Amino acid sequence: MNKVKIILAGPRGKMGLEALKMISETPQFELVAAIDSRNDGLQVKDLTGAPNSMDATVYDDIERCLDAIQADVLIDLTKPDIGKRHLEIALNYGVRTVIGTTGFTNEDLERLSQLAHDKKTGAIIAPNFAIGAILMMKFSQMAAKYLPDIEIIEKHHDQKLDAPSGTALKTAQLITEVREAKGQGHPDETEELTGSRGAEWQGIRIHSVRLPGLVAHQEVMFGGEGQLLTIRHDSMNRASFMPGVKMAIEHVMHIEGLVYGLENIME
Numbered sequence: 575m576n577k578v579k580i581i582l583a584g585p586r587g588k589m590g591l592e593a594l595k596m597i598s599e600t601p602q603f604e605l606v607a608a609i610d611s612r613n614d615g616l617q618v619k620d621l622t623g624a625p626n627s628m629d630a631t632v633y634d635d636i637e638r639c640l641d642a643i644q645a646d647v648l649i650d651l652t653k654p655d656i657g658k659r660h661l662e663i664a665l666n667y668g669v670r671t672v673i674g675t676t677g678f679t680n681e682d683l684e685r686l687s688q689l690a691h692d693k694k695t696g697a698i699i700a701p702n703f704a705i706g707a708i709l710m711m712k713f714s715q716m717a718a719k720y721l722p723d724i725e726i727i728e729k730h731h732d733q734k735l736d737a738p739s740g741t742a743l744k745t746a747q748l749i750t751e752v753r754e755a756k757g758q759g760h761p762d763e764t765e766e767l768t769g770s771r772g773a774e775w776q777g778i779r780i781h782s783v784r785l786p787g788l789v790a791h792q793e794v795m796f797g798g799e800g801q802l803l804t805i806r807h808d809s810m811n812r813a814s815f816m817p818g819v820k821m822a823i824e825h826v827m828h829i830e831g832l833v834y835g836l837e838n839i840m841e
C-alpha cells in the first residue's frame with residue numbers, strides 16, 4: 575500500500591510537535607515537508623523537539639512548498655488566518671487538506687466548499703479533533719430530547735482568547751436542533767452581578783472558566799425532576815487530539831468536497 579504523503583504546517587507548535595510524533599509512529603503515513611514561518615531550508619529533524627528520524631525539508635512559504643513537493647495531504651495546525659489561507663491555496667493546487675484551526679465564517683465555508691467541489695478535492699476542517707468531545711456532543715444531543723433543561727460549563731487554559739469555546743457553542747447548536755428554545759431557571763430571576771448566569775443560547779446557559787492548569791474540559795448538565803445527568807469530557811493534553819487528526823487524514827483521502835466538523839465523519 576502506498577504511504578500517505580503529508581505536509582505539516584506549524585511543526586514547532588504544541589499541536590504540530592504531537593502531530594510529528596503521530597506521523598512518525600504511523601507506518602502508513604510519511605512526512606514529505608513542513609511549512610514554518612521560520613527555519614526555511616532546514617530539515618524537520620533539526621527543529622527542537624521533532625523526532626530525529628524526519629528527513630523532510632522546511633519551507634517558509636506554502637506555494638514554494640507545493641511547487642516543489644508532491645503531497646497527498648496538507649495538515650494545518652497554525653493559527654486561524656493562516657489556516658484559512660493555507661486551505662484555499664492547497665485546494666487550488668488540488669491537495670487534500672485537514673485544518674485544525676478555527677475562525678471560519680459561513681461565507682468562508684460556502685466559498686471553500688465550492689472550491690473543493692470545483693477542484694474535486696477533499697478537505698476537512700475540524701474545530702475539535704478530540705473524539706471523546708465529539709461523542710460528548712452527540713450524547714448531549716440524544717439526552718436533550720428527554721432532559722431539556724441544560725447548562726454547559728466549559729473550562730480552558732487562561733491563554734485561550736475566545737469565549738465561549740467553539741465546542742460549547744457547537745454543543746448548544748446541536749442540542750437546539752432537537753430541542754425547542756425554552757427559558758430556564760425562575761422567570762423572575764435577576765443577576766446581582768452581570769454575567770453571573772452565563773451566556774445564553776436559546777435558553778441554554780453557557781459558563782466559561784479560564785484558569786492556568788486547565789487544558790480543555792466541558793460538562794453538559796441536564797436537570798430533571800429529582801435527577802441530574804452530567805456528560806463530561808476532559809482533554810488532558812494535546813496527544814488527546816491525535817487519534818482525531820489521524821482519522822481525518824485517513825478519511826480525507828476518500829472524499830470530494832469540504833466537511834466541517836469531525837462529527838460528520840463519525841457514524
Ligand code: NAP
Nearest residue numbers: 584586587588589609610611651652653674700701702703
Ligand atoms: P502553538 O503552540 O502556538 O503553535 C502554532 C504554531 O503555528 C507556532 O509554531 C507558530 O509559529 C506557527 N505558525 C504561525 N504562523 C505560521 C505560518 N504562517 N506558517 C507556518 N507556521 C506558522 O499553538 P497550538 O496549541 O499548537 O495550536 C495550533 C492551532 O491548533 C491553534 O490555532 C489552535 O487553536 C488549534 N487547536 C486545534 C485543536 C483542535 O482540536 N482542532 C486543538 C488544539 C489546538 P511562530 O512561533 O513562528 O508564530
